[in-house]
Amino acid sequence: MTIEIALTGATGFIGSAIVRELQQSDHFNVLGLCRNIPVNAEPVLAAVGDLAEANLSSVLQRTSVIIHAAARAHILKDKVPDPLAEYRRVNVEGTLNLARQAVAAGVTRFVFISSIKVNGEATFNGKAFHADDVPAPEDAYGLSKLEAEQGLMKLVADTGLEVVIIRPPLVYGPGVKGNFASMIKLVEKGLPLPLGAIHNKRSLVGIDNLVDLIIRCIDHPAAANQVFLAGDGEDLSTTQLLRGVGEAMGKPSRLIPVPAGLLQFGATLLGRKAMAQRLLGSLQVDISKTCELLDWKPPYTVQEGLRRCFERSN
Template sequence: MLTGASGFIGSALKAELASDSGFQLVTAVRKVGASPDCVTVGDMDGCTDFSEALTGVDVVIHAAARAHIMRDEVDDPLAEYRKVNVEGTLNLARQAVVAGVRRFVFLSSIKVNGEATTQGNPFQANDVPSPEDAYGVSKLEAEQGLMLMAAESGMEVVIIRPPLVYGRGVKGNFSSMIRLVDKGFPLPLGAIHNRRSLVGIDNLVDLIIRCIDHPAAANQVFLVSDGEDLSTTVLLRGVGKAMGKPARLIPVQAGLLQFGATLLGKKAVVQRLLGSLQVDISKTRELLEWKPRYTVEEGLRRCFERSN
């Protein structure tokens, strides 16, 4: 059973699972679905009834969430994130235990680890969590509740923490980056020497599917990436190459950009472009005998390939 099947990650995962005859898929959706595999459950919170969707289910993949919002305008963002990401997740997990579900795969976030790393010191799967915003806190609380439930019930839990996910149909910051390169705007990002991990949607889907039945995945936390860390400058050039358009980059020192961003009140936004965030996927590679199927160059090219 899959939640979040209409989202960016969930829709790609649904398509891959539906094409594999080895899986019998059910999706739990908010609104009435058009396909026979959809079970309507309504909005997700601590009271949602998943019983129909869980009937006969062996594995749950939980990709639904209240997504990270850069400029959240609600009065209490943490309370809003908790309704869906904590209460909704643990409510689903409790019902999964009752239904006899064997394994619960949870899509978390690298924000549980933190917001930034120093170069050469990537986040590890066993690091002490250090979330800095309400979204990261909500994902950590959900992880903790799931692991406690696993210890008490025997249902296996698998946690995956992706960094920035990109691919065809992506939204958010990566989509904005694509639009800027596409329009040919000059960008003052031609001399950035940070290092950031990211993961293509196809690589992430491949790992999620590996976690469905790999025995070593039980009750583990995994980090995931494409296995290559890029600077913002190199990434923008890669996006341009994949689009067949040159990225117009002006070499401006990072310190000047940070100073200007601070004056304009855009420090947090610019930090994502200038700062480093690296993840170490050696545990994922070794324990699951997994490696990324596609390089970053291949993943970026797939962003712009026409669907058959």
């Protein structure tokens, strides 16, 4: 039987990858929802405008599963007057408006792409985040994702809607933007980087692994009303990651072994502590619950994911 799926954020980095994968299967029929339909878009797209205000009754009529990947993403230099209010409007109100209309339309499962920022910003002493840890978001984006999760779980109790929450760490793949894209550009230019002696541990998830997990959660019985952490299943230091990026690109990564403590001190003096945390700190996730409950394992290693990333980019 074909499962009818509505996917929000269908033109985004994660959403477009989900659409491509779902279209290759006869088991799923996907309708991609987006704010505005871009030029030369896929024919499976429908424009729904602002999710916080949209009336979705017509587009959800035959839907049995929603994958909600649309969000106001984490923004480093936010220019809106009240970032928290805007995150809440998009990520909380938009999510819950969609979910309430999903219940009214008879949708049975709601797969919500959340964020590891719900757990926190860093891990210490080799202790990874777990799916059932007490949430500890530290910024407006993470808080908005947590509040959306809490609203969805209240709907579970009130209506019987099945909710699946997936919290990915940094996602990489073809077309990625943000910090990962900046790192790729630095390696590509062959610039010497003072990051050759960093011994932190960071979990990542390749877009192919994340999409595979999301698809597993569409109809797996054990996924209902659970929180899952996503990841590649192996943690890398910043030094190892930069070397891996260079190898995948076929370019040498020119890394100078500067002690992490010295870099941290310099970043503090320059007011760049947040940037230093992303480069020098650890953020590990434990995906054992994900693997055990869903009988799942990441199909690609980090090395394979990086290689696929650049193979597809060329």
